[in-house]
Amino acid sequence: MIRKISIGLFCVFFLVTLTACKLGVSHEPAPETVKNASTGFSNKALTIAVFEGAYGKSYWEEVVKRFEADYPGVRVNIIANPKIMDVIKPMNIAGNPPDFLYAPFTESTNMVRSMIGSRSFLDLTGLFDSPALGQDVPLKGIMMDGILDYARPYGDGKVYMAPNYVTTEGLWYNKALFKEKGWSPPRTWDEFWALGEAASSEGIALFTYPGVYPGYIGSMLWSSIASESGVAGIEAIMNYEKGSFGTPEVKRVLELFEKMADTGALMPGTVALNHTQAQSEFLKNKALFIPNGSWLEGEMKDISRAEGFEFGFLLTPTFEPDDPQFARISFEAMFIPEKAKNKELAMEFIKYQYRDDIIRLNAEKSTGVIAVRSGAELAKDSLPASVYDSATVFERGVQPFLFEWRVTPPTPFSINDEVFNPINTVMKGDMSVDQWIDHVEKTFARLRDLLDKVK
Incomplete structure (x- = not known):
């Protein structure tokens, strides 16, 4: 693929x-x-x-x-x-x-x-x-x-x-709420965390996602890694290369999720919510941001929301203001x-x-x-x-990429589950980022062995 x-x-x-x-x-x-x-x-x-x-x-x-x-x-x-x-x-x-x-x-x-x-x-x-x-x-x-x-x-x-x-995938927010509060969409992760502090004083969480389907995190995870390690780093992961999920660049991105757990930035109850539930809470201004694709507004067109809610698309923040931005x-x-x-x-x-x-x-x-x-x-x-x-962010120098796992013979497990299910455990404080990396690297090794057998 x-x-x-x-x-x-x-x-x-x-x-x-x-x-x-x-x-x-x-x-x-x-x-x-x-x-x-x-x-x-x-x-x-x-x-x-x-x-x-x-x-x-x-x-x-x-x-x-x-x-x-x-x-x-x-x-x-x-x-x-x-x-x-x-x-x-x-x-x-x-x-x-x-x-x-x-x-x-x-x-x-x-x-x-x-x-x-x-x-x-x-x-x-x-x-x-x-x-x-x-x-x-x-x-x-x-x-x-x-x-x-x-x-x-x-x-x-x-x-x-x-x-x-x-x-196009990324983060979504309520433009009307940001206008009302005088907030600017964050370009960097430092601005993202600072916004979380401002939102907390208003009784609003910084972030939520569908905990039952944590694969939605891919809407921001892969673009963040691309910004840190370039397309070459993404390709190495897609091909299950040894050590590709444990590089310093990847680890820096994974630690963002650990920080969400440690700072209380995650909306309470997130890990138990399916996609519709998490998105519904987001529409009620219970959280500032949710990762998703450009289908989100159409999917939620008939769901009640905060008065004046206006969907906004945000590219995943970067660590430095001049770092390149990617969108999956x-x-x-x-x-x-x-x-x-x-x-x-x-x-x-x-x-x-x-x-x-x-x-x-x-x-x-x-x-x-x-x-x-x-x-x-x-x-x-x-x-x-x-x-x-x-769809038009790419006219402004944003770099698009596709993420598709290398095709393997049928397996008794899902590679997406192996990569994303640990996020909930990390968010609960029951797994470290190093343990997450180790788990994924072991899964990559299993897939490499499987591919070697069919060569």
Whole structure:
């Protein structure tokens, strides 16, 4: 999954994303192109399974209606669930998986990563080499520059996943509260701690996170490490290199969490809260900051909050004012199971997702940005200001990076759990940072041994 992509490429990757439509890039297919294509499918029954998470399911319901209208005779069955991998597990075991799957890599069962590890998804290279709908360019030609490098998990140059939602991760705060109190968003960790003291006098905690799902901490942890050790340090960790999680730079970052525990900066009860609960408390001004991705505002749109609450996006602070700032980006993906019964129509359904009008529909229903060159601009009219702001930080010299663990054969444990679950223990004062490092380094050693056996 790992590619040695330079910082410069990452910057181009996002600048192209944000400016392409201004240069006149258009992907609108002629309606008759889609209509005429619809007659060539021998199997017109399609089953899709979609994760019902932060982006909801209303988009999928609407896009299915449009797809059926554009492809007469086609009927699409939707299976949507917050625990979609649990729902389709019996289907997979029976050798009758859905034809199309949308699920994030971070879903709780770890089944997506396991299916990647066991090579259970269809090779989509030919799909991305074929023309985009209604255009004379290949589908890969309209994708964000560099994104497909992360869709080739086996190092063989072949694409096995179709990127869709792309997000920016960092810290989130209430702009209205900061204006009311005269506070400025912190650029450095010293300013972060000083703000915590000011907030404490107002009865507000400095920080919270979903303790039940501590992996959300990754929204700030990896960018902090990148700022200290550069992309090279991040790549070493992603590849499980010996000692990579115990360098002085990494340890300095990990000690931030120990300091939160020691200074009482963490919102009481945090470790027992799931993501919705922690986010709800944040919306009530119980804590100044919460780590999350740019899906947060859309996910919490119907949840009660403090009067006048205004979402703000904050890059992870740095130790020194002139240290480079990084922001982790991530993408979710669409897949076709290798044993799917209707691969042909499933591939057409994936292509359909990248039409300009469908990308706009997606943004309208989900407030999500799709991983095409003009994705942010196509979605702009439907995006909350905080989402658009988070997508445009890269125009100001911030350096984006993707964090994806190196693919291994299936394991009885989750690497994310092994890295992030100890945070709660650290926050309770029951584990030191050195013990945390030792635990992760032992896990890395297990993964290196596993990879050595399959060489």
